[in-house]
Amino acid sequence: MILMIRMAGGIIPYLLMGGIALLGGLVQSRLKSKFKKYSKLYLKNGLSGKEIAEKMLADNGITDVKVISTPGMLTDHYDPRNKTVNLSEGVYGERNAAAAAVAAHECGHALQHAFGYKWLQMRSKLVPAVQISSRMSQFMLIGGIFVLQIFKSPLILLLGIALFAGTVVFSLVTLPVEYDASNRALAWLDKKGGLTYEEHDGAADALKWAARTYVVSAIGSIITLLYYVSIYLNRR
Ligand SMILES: [Zn+2]
Known part of the structure; x- marks a missing residue:
C-alpha cells in the first residue's frame, strides 16, 4: 500500500483530483436537472412537503418532532438538538415528487434519531x-x-494529515446515514405515501442522485488525503 502511494507521486494525484472535481460537477448538475424535472411532477394526492413529513412521522409513531420551514434552497435538514425537520421553501409548501422525496428523506433522519440508528449516533x-x-x-x-x-x-x-483523516472518516460515516435515510423514506413512500408509480420512481431517482x-x-x-500522504512519503 505504502509502495503504491509512493509510486503515485508526480502527475497522478493531480489527475485524480482533477477527475474527481469533474465528476463532482457532473453529479451536481445531474442532481439539479433531476430535481427540476421531478419538481414538475405534481402529486396526485395533493400533499405538500410539510404534510408528507408530518404523515410519515405520525405513521412511525413519532410525536415529538416538529416540521418547520427554513429559508433558502437545498437547506433541508433534520436537527437532532431541537428535534425539528427543517424543510426549505421549495419543499415545505410544494406538492411534487421532488419535494416528497426531500421531505421523506429528512424524516428518515428523524426516524434514525428516534430509533437509535448507530451510524447517526x-x-x-x-x-x-x-x-x-x-x-x-x-x-x-x-x-x-x-x-x-x-x-x-x-x-x-503529519499533524495536518492526522486532522484531515478525521474529516475522511466523517465523510465515510455519512454514507450509511444518507443511504439509510433514503431507504426509510422510500419504504414509507411505497407503503403509505400514496404516490403513483411514476411519482415514486421520480422520488427514488432524485434521492439516488442526492x-x-x-x-x-x-x-x-x-x-x-492520499495526495498529502504521498507528499509526506516522497519528501527528501
Ligand atoms: Zn440526509
Missing part, C-alpha cells in the same frame, strides 16, 4: 470535532508543506 458525536479539525487541517496541510520545504520538518504536515453527491465527496476526501 456516531456521526453526531463526530460533528463538533470535525468542525474544528476540518478548518485547522486546511491551514496545517498548506503550512505543513511550506515548513517541510523550508525547514525540512514533516511534523506540521446520495451520489455524498459518494463523490467521500472519494474526493480520500484522494485528497
Whole structure:
C-alpha cells in the first residue's frame, strides 16, 4: 500500500483530483436537472412537503418532532438538538415528487434519531470535532508543506494529515446515514405515501442522485488525503 502511494507521486494525484472535481460537477448538475424535472411532477394526492413529513412521522409513531420551514434552497435538514425537520421553501409548501422525496428523506433522519440508528449516533458525536479539525487541517496541510520545504520538518504536515483523516472518516460515516435515510423514506413512500408509480420512481431517482453527491465527496476526501500522504512519503 505504502509502495503504491509512493509510486503515485508526480502527475497522478493531480489527475485524480482533477477527475474527481469533474465528476463532482457532473453529479451536481445531474442532481439539479433531476430535481427540476421531478419538481414538475405534481402529486396526485395533493400533499405538500410539510404534510408528507408530518404523515410519515405520525405513521412511525413519532410525536415529538416538529416540521418547520427554513429559508433558502437545498437547506433541508433534520436537527437532532431541537428535534425539528427543517424543510426549505421549495419543499415545505410544494406538492411534487421532488419535494416528497426531500421531505421523506429528512424524516428518515428523524426516524434514525428516534430509533437509535448507530451510524447517526456516531456521526453526531463526530460533528463538533470535525468542525474544528476540518478548518485547522486546511491551514496545517498548506503550512505543513511550506515548513517541510523550508525547514525540512514533516511534523506540521503529519499533524495536518492526522486532522484531515478525521474529516475522511466523517465523510465515510455519512454514507450509511444518507443511504439509510433514503431507504426509510422510500419504504414509507411505497407503503403509505400514496404516490403513483411514476411519482415514486421520480422520488427514488432524485434521492439516488442526492446520495451520489455524498459518494463523490467521500472519494474526493480520500484522494485528497492520499495526495498529502504521498507528499509526506516522497519528501527528501
Ligand atoms: Zn440526509
